[in-house]
Amino acid sequence: MSTIKLTHTGQGLNFECKNERGGTINLSGLEEMGGDPKNFRPMEGLLASLVGCSSIDILSILEKQRYIPKHYEVVVEGNRKEGAIPAVFTSITVNISISKDVDENKLKKAIQLTQEKYCSVLFMIQHDCTIHFNYVLK
Numbered sequence: 001m002s003t004i005k006l007t008h009t010g011q012g013l014n015f016e017c018k019n020e021r022g023g024t025i026n027l028s029g030l031e032e033m034g035g036d037p038k039n040f041r042p043m044e045g046l047l048a049s050l051v052g053c054s055s056i057d058i059l060s061i062l063e064k065q066r067y068i069p070k071h072y073e074v075v076v077e078g079n080r081k082e083g084a085i086p087a088v089f090t091s092i093t094v095n096i097s098i099s100k101d102v103d104e105n106k107l108k109k110a111i112q113l114t115q116e117k118y119c120s121v122l123f124m125i126q127h128d129c130t131i132h133f134n135y136v137l138k
Contacts, residue, residue: 014039043078043089046125051076051094053121054133057114058096058107065106069099071138089129100137107135 006017006027012034017025027042028035035041040048051074059072075095080087098107111133115122122131 012036043080043087046089046121047076047078047092050092050119050121050125050131054094054111054114054119057118058110061110061113062102062106065103067102067106069102071097071099073097089125091129092125092131094131094133096133096135097138098135102137104137111135 003020004017006015008015009026013029014034014036015027017027025045026036026039027045028037028039030041031037055072055074059069062069074097077093077095078089079091081090096111115131115133125131
């Protein structure tokens with residue numbers, strides 16, 4: 001079981017989320033609602049969870065194949081339903097940038113495995129929006 005404790009910071013719509021191990025994430029509402037503009041919005045937290053989960057899968061699969069990239073970076077973009085309440089994601093694009101010395105077939109297989117077998121976050125949201133993975137070798 002996972003447990004997160006959310007505490008209001010006492011100002012505006014700003015919250016601290018703490019896990020059982022002491023790790024924290026700060027979440028806020030929109031700035032015009034009193035939210036801190038530096039903090040994650042809840043939907044940004046969902047995107048971060050998705051790319052964190054899938055990156056753990058991808059890199060652990062590649063490491064098992066004795067490949068540790070010198071460069072790995074992900075940019076994720078989520079498109080939300082305009083004007084809708086709730087404004088859910090309709091599509092998410094995950095753009096991976098990885099060292100060019102990676103075996104491309106192994107990378108493709110690792111991405112396929114995170115999509116089809118391992119990433120719990122992806123499995124939670126994939127029925128409500130389309131999720132695309134792209135990669136570029138640098």
